[in-house]
Amino acid sequence: MDIIISNSSGKPIYEQITTQIKNKIITGELRPGDALPSMRVLAKELRISVITTKRAYADLEQDGFIETAPGKGSFVAQKNTEFIREENYRQIQDLLEQAIDLSKSCGLTLSELTELITLLYKGDS
Structure with a gap:
């Protein structure tokens, strides 16, 4: 491993x-x-x-x-889908908190951050 x-x-x-x-x-x-x-x-x-x-x-x-x-x-263990989803949710929340802190420190507005997240989420489509 x-x-x-x-x-x-x-x-x-x-x-x-x-x-x-x-x-x-x-x-x-x-x-x-x-x-x-x-x-x-x-x-x-x-x-x-x-x-x-x-x-x-x-x-x-x-x-x-x-x-x-x-x-x-x-x-x-046999996957507990809800448990795995909650763990993923927690990790996403931690990463977003880091992104928000960094955004604030460099003067990015909420609307700019939201736009960036939307673009990244949608990808090239």
Whole structure:
């Protein structure tokens, strides 16, 4: 599994793992029922502590993204479409808040920002 850990990131390593696996599930790269690497294997691949991968998997399970079967491993949970939609909505809101802050700092008006979003949303059509 391709997970990139950044030591210069302000986020803890377990949170970086959690975020990247959530994104893979949300985008469909990981599908319901797909097996995740064992905590030990992932820790070895990333050269981190098993405790760190255990924390990431525990958070993913608590959030409903994965299910763990003792002796069998961890698997992507069956998608709860409403939950995935809510997670996407939250990510969009976070990104829009960043865009709004940047727009305000450079003097872009609400109507200019709205026009830009409309153009981007509609694309070239």
